[in-house]
Every structure is written in structure tokens, then in C-alpha cells.
Amino acid sequence: MKKKLTITNLALGNLKQRKKQYTTLIIGIVLAMFFSSSVLFFVSCLISSNEEHNKRTVGDFYGYFYSPEEFLDAEKGKEDGYIEQFGYAHIVGYAYTDEENQDKGTPIAWLDEDAKELYHLYFTEGKYPEKTGEIAIEKDAIIRLGFEPALGEKITLSVLTPDGYDYLPDAEEKTYTITGILSDKRKNIERTRGVDGVAPMAAAFVCEKEEIPVGGKENLALYFNPTEESMKETIDVVFQGFEDKISPYDKYFRKEIYAKIEKVTGISIEYRNNDFMEGISTSNYERNESVFNSSFLTITLTAVLMLASCIGIVNAFTTNLQERRKQIGLLRAVGTTRRQIINIFGREAFIITLITAPVCVFASYFGVKLFATLMGDAFIFLPNIYVLLGSTAVSVICVMLAAIIPLISASRTSPMQAIRNIELSRKMTRRKIRQQKNFKVPSLLAKRSLKFYKAKQVGVSIILTLTIILTCFGFSLLKAEFQNSEWYSYNTSDYVVRRSGYPDSSGYVNMPEIDKGITLNEVQAVNDYPVFKSVYGYKECMSYIICDEYSEYMNLLQYTWNNTRYQETSVPSRTIITDDLTSEELFDIWFDGESEYYKKIKQNSGTEQEMFQLDILAYDPEIIENNINKFEVIDGKIDIEKLNSGEEIVLMAYEDIGFTCDFGKDGYLSTYGVWELTKENLEKLGNEGRKIYATATLDYNVGDKINLRTLYSYNTEYNWEEYEIPENITAVDKEVTVGAIIKAIRISDNLDFYSDMGIFTTVSGMYALTNHEHGYEKLCIDIKGENDDETDKDATDYLTTVFSGSYFKPISGYAVDKESRSMAQILLIAMLSVVILLFSICASIVNNSLTAKIRESKKEIGTLRAVGASTKELTESYIRQLISMFVWGGSFGFAGYIVAHFAIKIYTKGQSELPFEIWQSAVLFVLLLGICSLNLYFSVKKQMKHSIVENIREL
């Protein structure tokens, strides 16, 4: 039975007959589909990686309440539509190893199914306990307890019995077998708190059969997610009843949290009775960034490749249809409409797309999967059916959009084309040419060809230009990635121990019993460890300048976070703050008299005079000596001896300052701050159209005397009820001389200190000024000799043990650089693959363009051969065309890169660290030219294998 003549059958017939001519088109379609679906898969990978990252580091919940039954009925919250999901941690004990290190312990809990889902237990090894006596525990918690994180290990712990809210005083010994090791989460969420030896969040989990000793009652902790629609409202509701307790800090914290919830997903809020904080650590955020950066880079490159493939499709399909202009002309001559032409020939592309779609989408799926696997644990690729269908749809749409351009052009073919090539004739009559009387045949033929087929040449040149620019930037980025040591560009020391959290402590009075900083014992422990060569750092404490009246300068600084004196009014709106306000009017609007805290601090410290709060920053003397040239001294001289004795201090302050603020679209204040009034800053503020509302000049000079008062409370507990100002305050008064005034401290190892006003001295100087031995705020540690894997593990483990349970965490430069190097290596492989692919696409477009021309010009080749042209002359004519395209593409490409490179340098005022990398692309460019030339030579040779008559006859 004969097949019915339908458009699909016609297209299928064409495809079968012209398999060879379709090869390039099919390759183009396959590549475009592969890359377009990859883009979507990469986006999906980026989203799921971020989600998973957040889940792994801080869980899948927004809120955490300890002992919530007192104030929250979660079930009712869910019924009322405020809470979407909740689950309970049933705390069955608090585990620690010895009395002295009780605060390094962890609550032990079993999680109900919802809580497991919300806490998102992530096992690096093992599984959840199934029997009593088994335990799964977070890695950090095991180390803090002083054990090795190993599966099957038996650990004996002292366990306090819960009483429904807190714990009973007596502990009993219990032995557990470790069945699972979990990724760290608690330390990220709560930054390791220790109040009365009770850490609120469980980092160790047992099965629900685990029994509580007689007399005990489980403590509950709630993990929950508010409904999305009512998130803000929910937070209001769940905090109902605690408004009074948190009201003094509510405005600040709530504002911060709202802003974060609105902007960032995956931030957990911990609310434990009257303690309030958000739980995501800086290190997690940085890691998240690296996932984002590499995914973003890959998505960009894939999108470029997709674009290149689409251009490839346009090129291949144009060539394909060009060769069939006569057939199209014939169809037009027998009455086929333009729409039908698009339909018939578009159906061919559509059929190829449909046939190849599953293969391409699955290939890209596995490609991205492989990428995610190679990039490591941080990359998660879990596409759902929608992503899969979306990728297929996007890739098909991409291909069809690319194919429509040549189709529309082909549909315009005149019926006359069936008889003779009138398109060429038209082109030729439109172009003016200058007749040559003496010429080199290959040169003239190339010149004319380029003239008559300019569009094709421009297309190929654009592709080359883009390829070169992208490749140059790719290599430049790569070199920058390899060149820069992420760690040592900011640090000189091998390890840094820095603060990871703050205990609840007064913001007005130093409370050394609560916030001990890095203690001398800890410093000594580091010093004693044989791996380390030197340890140094800085200390910090709060102090006050006592004066009869605030100067203009001091008043201006109250607009910033330094404000201790005045009560801020509600956030001023645009309608209130206008450009014509005077400094005094602004002050009256902004502040509403002295705050209660300020009054109380004066009262409790027994003074009638005014107090201006500022920080004292104290460095180890060797840091000062080693970096003496890095201080931006405005006046005076830094005399270490006088600093050591406490006779002198160095004042850190800007000479002239100004206050400016601006507003968001909603009319509310968005940013405000005090600026140093340098020429550059004034220019910048002027350019941004920001008004300086008030200015002030520093009224301290070198030689001036300052009365310093440092306040201490020796309370071991911090009480919010006292409005943050403890009753029993000890004041240490000192009169000091301003020995020097400096702008800011810019030393490496992240020891830079930027403050609007502060006091700078040595560690000994701080002791002399305060009569107190403060703990260090940051430590920098150098090791003996070169670092390696073994030494680093040894050093990191040791430092982790020393600082476990404290508010400080060690960071290894070696580990940071190792991670960035491994990332760079992966990027190198990815980059090289992309470059090779990009050049291959480019080569295929260039070759397709010229070999198609050779195929089209069979008759011309035959004619030229008949009149005596040899292979040499014919090849030369095509090579000349190729070189012309490369010269244009190369010139624009390299010039474009050079211009872009220097434009970036100028735009970033020389801050851009991208190196100038051109030779790799130049080598690839020459290689590409060589390959294309060879391909051309063989294409011409192939035509020469036929007899002249066959050349002439074939068309």
C-alpha cells in the first residue's frame, strides 16, 4: 500500500534521502539541545545545592523553641494556619564527659518523624540508632566530648536526667555505641551556647526506646516552619507573651530577622525563652558562595555554548536549505505557500529534534550529574519531573527558534529559483564591483566570494570574535583562581582563631566572668604545642571617655552603631527627613532624649559627668613593631614604651566627619552613616546626590589629656531584667595622654580595625589602663616549617580541642587554600572542556560554512578545472576566504579582549586582579586555523577526485 503524501512523510523521505547533508545539522541540533537542557539542569542543581546546603548546615526549619509547651500550642498553630510543619525533639538527657567540661556536652534526644525531616539529619557515616544504647552524634559534638568520631566506638558519658524543663543535678554513667556520625548542624545554628552547663540544642540522637531514669521527665524542643503566607504574622503570634521580655531589643532584632527572612531562605532563627538569635555561621555562608560562584560560572559558559550551538543550527540549516533552493523554488512554482514551505522543511528539523530529544536530555542529565559528583559533596542534583520536562521543552524551543530564521529566509525563495539561480543574480546585480585587468585568480575569486557572501563571513567572524573573547577571559579567570591564594592574600599567619559567637553579656559594661575571650591558658596551650612556632593576637574591651559635655564630634557619632547615649525615635520617614533640615533639627527628629540605659549606667557607675563609649584595642607589641609603617598616622608618634606603661594612648579617629542618609523606594530610611570627609568621599557622595546633614571636626590633639573610665561587672550571669546594666559596677579611672592620632589600622591577618573612634594601645598598655587581664579577641598562629596534610590535621584537631565549647573557632589557611586549589583544578578541567567544545563548535561552523560553499560550487570548480586551474589554485582561493574570516574574527576578538580587559581595570580603578592572558587563546586560534585549512584542503581534494565532467554535471 502506498504511503499517504503528508508533510511528515515528505519530511521523513527527505531525511532518508539526504542523510549525509543532514549530519552537520543533526550535530548542531544535538549540541544545542544538550546545552540548552544543561542550562536548566545547572540552574536546578544550583537551587537544590543551595537548599540542600542549608538543610545540611542549619536544617529545614525556621524556628526552634526550647520547652515550647509553656507558650505555644503548635497543633493549634497548625490548625489556625500559622504553622506549616512542626516536630519535637524529646530530650532524654544531657551528656558530658567530666564536671570541668560540662559545658562542652550536648543534650541527647530522640526525634519524631517530623522533627527528623525538619532537622534534616545528614549522616556522613552510619545510620540512626535502632536500639537502646546506640547513639548518632554530630562530628563537632564528638570532638567536644573528647572522642574520635568513629563508627562502632563505645563511649561512656555522664548523663544528667531531664526534669521537664531543666536537668536534675545528679548524673549517671551510660555507655553508648556510635552508629552514625552526622554533619555539624548545632554549632552552625546556635554557635555553641553554654548556660548553667546546659546547651539547648541536641547534637546527639538516640532511638525512642531510650528510657529516662525514674523521677525524670523528658524536655521538649520544637522545630517548626511557619506557613509561607503568614510568616511575619506567625512570628508575631508565636512570640506573643514574650513581647515584654524582648521589647528592649525587639526592634533591632526583629528588623534584622524580618529583613533576612524576606531576602534569604534557609536562615534559621533560634528562640529560646528570652534569648534570641539567628543561626548561620560565616563559614557556611562563604561555602555557599563558592557553590553559587562555580554554578554561576558553569551556567554562564553553558549558556554561551547553547548560544553558539544555536548559531551552529542557523548556519547548518541555512546551508542545508541553500543547497535545496532549486527544490524549494520548484515547490513554490507548483503553488506551495510560504507557510507550507516553513511547515515542510521545519518539520524536518522538528523530527530530528524529537528523535534526538530524549538522548540529548538524558545525556545532559548525566553530564550535570557527573559534574555535580566531580564537584564534590556540596553539589546536589535532584531534578524532578518538571525540571526534566522543562529542560526538554526548553531545548526543543531553542532548536525550533534557531531553525525558524533560515526557514523564513527559505520561504521567501522565488519560484524562478527552480529555473535559475536568481538569488545569486540579484545579489550580484546589487553589489558593485571593480573589474580587474590583471589579477591572481585565487585572490580575485576569494575576494569576490567574500563580497557576494558577506553575511556568512560576518556570521563566522562574530563567532570567532566571541570565542576568542570568552576563551581569553576564561584563561584569565583560571589563572587568577590559581594565582591567588585565598588565604594568604588576606593573612600572613597559618592559622587564625576568631570569634564565632558571643555570650549574653552587657553592651555597656565589661563582664569578664561571662565573656572571657581567648584565655591565657588557651594561648599557653597553643604555645606549648610543638607544631606551632609563634602565637600573637589582639585584645578588645569597652571603655568610656569622661567629659563635661559631648562635643559636636561625639554627638555626630551617636548616629552610628556607637550610640549609647540617645534614645532613637522610630525610623524617620522621607516625609520627615528633608534636604533642608539643619543639623539641630535632624538631631531632634532622630533622637528622643537620653536613653534609660545611659541614665542607668551613669547612675550605677556613680558619675554625674557625661560618658562617651569607645573600644580599646590592644595588640601584641611585636605586631605593632612589624607593621609600624602601616599605621596611617595623622599626628604625633607611636611610642611603644609609653603605650606599655599606660602613660599614652593612640587615638583612632577621622579628622573630619559628616553624617548622611538616604531612603528606599518605600520612603523609609535605607542607609545612613558617618563618613570621613576626604576629597574622594565628598566626590562620591556628591555623585550619588547624597546630602551631608551634619559635619564635625575632631577636637582632640596630640598631648591632650583624656579621662578614661572602664566599667566591670563580675556577675557570672547576665540578667535582662536589669536592662542590661548590672547593679554592681566597678569603675577603673585613668588619665592618659594622646600620644598620636591615627586613621585606621590596616594590618594583614584580618587584624584591620575600622572604627569611627577608638583607643589603640599595646596588650601591656591595656592592662595598665584597665587593671584587668582581658582575653584575646583573635589569635594568629604560625607553624614550624612547611604545612602538609598530616601537620594540618594534627594542628586543626589540636586547636579544635583547645577551643571546643568556647566562642572561638580555629581556621586553617592550609585547608582553605587546599579547598580552593581543588576547586580551581576542577574548574581547570571544566574550563578546558568548555574551551575545546567552544572551539570545536567554532571549527564546525567555519568548516560547515566553507565546505558547504565548496559543495555548492562544484560546477564552478569543474569550470575552473576545465580552463586549467589546479588543486593549488582552488585550495588557495578557499584558504584565502578562511584567512579573511580569521583575520576579521581574530582582530575583533583579541582587540575586544584587550579593550574589555583594560576597561575593567579602569572601571575597578586598578583593583581587578584578572591577569592579562592572551597567548593560550592565540595558540588555540592558530591551531583552529590550521585544522580548518587542512579540512578545506581535503574538501577541495575530494572534489578533485571526481572528473571535471562529474563536477560540471552534478549541478
Place this chain on the structure above:
Amino acid sequence: MTILECKNLTKEYLSGENVVKAVDDVTISFEQGEFCAITGPSGSGKSTFLHVLSSLENPTSGEVRYGEKPLLSYNDNQLSILRRRRFGFVFQAYNLVQELTGYENILLPIMLDNKKPDEEYLNKVIDILGIEDRLHHLPSALSGGQQQRIAIARALANRPSILFADEPTGNLDGKSGREVLSLLKYVSKQLGVTLILVTHDLHVAEQAERILTIEDGKIVKDTKNGVI
């Protein structure tokens, strides 16, 4: 003097599974300056015979000699040089290079040979062919007759010894055909060129000094000045 000769010349084609002998064991020679028409019915092998004679195609067996030298002894490059210097071709479909003007097309064989054009000679040819005013146009702007005249001028540009013409009037109307034929005849006589012309038109063939009639690839009749 014999300028071109062939001995036992055979050219076979594959048509499906069958072998077709387009030229079947032909032995013949051509004298310098003679005008020879090859005629025969469609599919008799006359064009193939011309293509093999003129080195546009290789024979299956037998040999073609130009002067004393067999064409088979020439390599590809030498054949190209021979075609540009000694042979001229005129095709039924004109076969002009579309990107070059009429004049540039004429100059092609000279330029390929890196020679300086002999202006006087070229002007004479152009004058005889009557195409002075069409020289600066691209082929697409010329009529069939004009294109064929340019093709003849190109074929003669390098003072060839032999001019091969394959149905040169086939695509032209009667008047243009007659004009082109007269021109070919005139030019070959004026310039002393051997003209070997393939035609299925007996009126055209009758104007030749010698007529070869081919049937099934064999020369069945060789008539010189009306004498068989």
C-alpha cells in the same frame, strides 16, 4: 599534421548493475586546423568521446595522444597546464564563473598561467565576437548568446591548439546558434585552431570539413569534405 589522436579508446560507465560502453574501442586522429563535427543520436557517446579526448575524463582503456605524448603520462598539474595553454573549451551551458565579469572570465586561463594578456590579440577576438560592450558585466546580466560568446573568447584567450565545443548552440535560439557557429568557424579558421565540435544537429555538422558519426560508442562514419 596530426595534432590529436586516440588508439583503442574505450570509456565504460556503470549504469545500475550494467556496464555501458559510451566509447567503444575508437581509433582516430585529428589534423591541425581542421574543423571536425562529431554527431550522432542522443546517448550515442559523442559528448563522452569529446570529454575523454579533451582530458576532462579519463578513458577506461586505450590512449589519447596530444602531439607525440600520451595524455595518461601527464600528472594532474601538467594536465591543468595543458588545458590552460593548449586546449579551449566551450560548453552547452556556457560555464562562466559567476563572480567574475565577462572580461575577467576571458582572462582566466591567461591569469592562471601568470602571463601578461596579449591585448591586441584579445581585442581582435573580442572584436570578432562582438562583445566589447558586455565585457564589464557579470554573467548573470548577460543573455545566453552573449554568455556563449564570452565562453568562446575565454576558450580562445590563450591561443589554444584545439578548441573543444560540446553542443555550443544547444541552449541558444536558431539565430544566436547560427551566429555562434559562424563565429566558431570563422575564428578557428582565422586563428588556425583545430575545432572539434559535438552536435546532434545535422545542419550544424554539415558546416564542418569533417564529420564523425557515432553510434553506440563506435565511429560508424568518417566523412571528409563530403567524402566518406
